Amino acid sequence: SELTDLGVCVKNARKNYGHWWKSITVLRDINITVPTGIMYAI
Numbered sequence: 001s002e003l004t005d006l007g008v009c010v011k012n013a014r015k016n017y018g019h020w021w022k023s024i025t026v027l028r029d030i031n032i033t034v035p036t037g038i039m040y041a042i
Contacts, residue, residue, distance in 0.1 A: 008034040 015027040034040050 005036055006033050007036040007038065008032065 010030065010032045013027060013030040013032075014025065016023045016025050018024055032040070
């Protein structure tokens, strides 16, 4: 099936730096799917 052919599947990823009372969001709602056998670089 289509989902089993994925090497990487990320849904709604988020990255924050700092502490809960003072943080900055640098990535929000990131989605990526990478098929098996394909390479991606960020």
